[in-house]
Amino acid sequence: MRKKVLITGKDSYIGDSISRFCDGYDVDIVDTVSSDWKNTDFSVYDAVVHVAAIVHKQKRKFSDEEYYEVNCDLAYDIAKKAKEAKVKQFVFLSTMSVYGVLNGVITKDTKTKPFNIYGESKLKAENKISTLIDDDFTVTIVRPPIVYGKGCKGNYVELSKFASKFPFFPDYESKRSMIYIENLCAFIRKTIDERLGGVFCPQDKDYVSTKYMVSLIAKVNGKKIRLTKVFNPFINIALKMKISIVCKVFGSLTYEKDMCIDFEKVDLETAINRTENKA
DSSP: OOOEEEETTTHHHHHHHHHHHHHTTTEEEEEEESSSSGOOGGOOOSEEOOOOOOSSSSSSSOHHHHHHHIIIIHHHHHHHHHHTOOOOOEEEEGGGGOOSSSEEOTTOOOOOOOHHHHHHHHHHHHHHHTEEEEETTTEEEEEEEEEEOTTTOOHHHHHHHHHOOEEEEEEOOOBBBBEHHHHHHHHHHHHTTTTTEEOOOOOOSSOOOOOHHHHHHHHHOOOOOESSTTHHHHHHHHHHTOOHHHHHHHHHEEEEEGGGGOOOSSSHHHHHHEEEEOO
8 A cells, every 4th residue: 555645845855855766655745834734634644754944054044043943843833733633653854963063973872962053953853743752653853964966955066066177176084974865765765664763864875085976076077186185284274173164075974884774775876977967
């Protein structure tokens, strides 16, 4: 029997991707900016996947109150409506930012300590939604690292532009947990198929170094990029000073592999080819 899934959060990159890549489900998407979600009958769905949020990179600046209203209160209200409608599972898209770690390795023992309002509002939502858990209502919290794929926004787009314009890039060693959008969608489908409850930190099988990703992007676009160590001393200084943009590009931030389910549908090179629209 085909499962019916409701995605709350229209025009969301992850939400739209779930609707494309979760074959075998009957998927509907509802707007949360308007009152559409309030007028939707949740009782016909097996699971609700909540992706609506204010993220830390937006065209306009939002107040702390708006972050809490959207990322926490709205999420809780939708989860509560789902429970009252006898929906069996609520999947909440959270973030790696709840840990508040800029560089290093996140382990099972790492405490949540957000450093920005985005992470704080998401963590508060996690805690609030978790109060609804019982034998008939499963809550699945997903804390993905950097998500990339065709049509994505954020750091990947900037790296792709750099790889297409410049002939060189710093030869600096780093490790990043990342997850390709199809892998994330496949993981979310697994949690729904098996009705998995709890907190999950999915990632691609292998850590990614920024220099390798840039080299691979250049390669699939038929370009060559030369790696140089000349900038490394300046990068080291910037990392010690915790300069945000440098930390994001050259810092190492990973989930310890023991805390993640080993789940990968698409390997890195294939993912880059698809993202760059070369496959």
